[in-house]
Amino acid sequence: MSEPRARAGKNRGQQNFSDGEMRQFLFAHGDVFDSLDTTIKTLDVITTDFIVELCFEAARAAHAAGRQKVKLDDVKFACRKNPAYLGKIEEIFAKKNEIDEAKKTFDATDDKIAKTSGKVNVETLGAEDDVLDAVKGGK
Structure with a gap:
């Protein structure tokens, strides 16, 4: 396995998330509705690097455990700090x-x-439940 930054280098300049996704993400976190293109590209690079590095660390934990597949516990282990x-x-x-x-x-x-x-919360109704005047707090 190579270092995550070296592996991610082949995708440099290529956007991994759509502009719409990044714009919505930025707007949801307080940016203006029409974000700058440089902001979107920068966030895309940061997000992609984070995901690649996290997956690399999780794969390293799985490899140390003798597995080829990454499990949720490997991701948790990578985030333990x-x-x-x-x-x-x-x-x-x-x-x-x-x-x-x-x-x-x-x-x-x-x-x-x-x-x-469904049978756990079954309530039996009696005759007093049919009286319309017995309703309290209604309109």
Whole structure:
């Protein structure tokens, strides 16, 4: 394996992210709506270098563990010295797991809650629930 900067050198001058993506990213983080072209190109170079170096470090960790494929744990290991990066990675994957669990609760064929999680929160209704005057705080 070569150094990440040497490997990224072959793509110098070539933009890896679209102008639209970079403009939206810059605008979302406080830049003006119409960013300068030099700003977009600079952010593209910085972002690409960061991703390449992170992947290189993760690949190095995987290689040290005797694997060819990079796993999430390798990326976490590469970010171990920066708690902000590590925290963001864990936050994103926790949110992904939460979304995946929420998707599992719904059956796509009939729009009903799945049998496993739907019966947990079943509430039996009585006759007092049918009385319209019993509603409090409504309009």
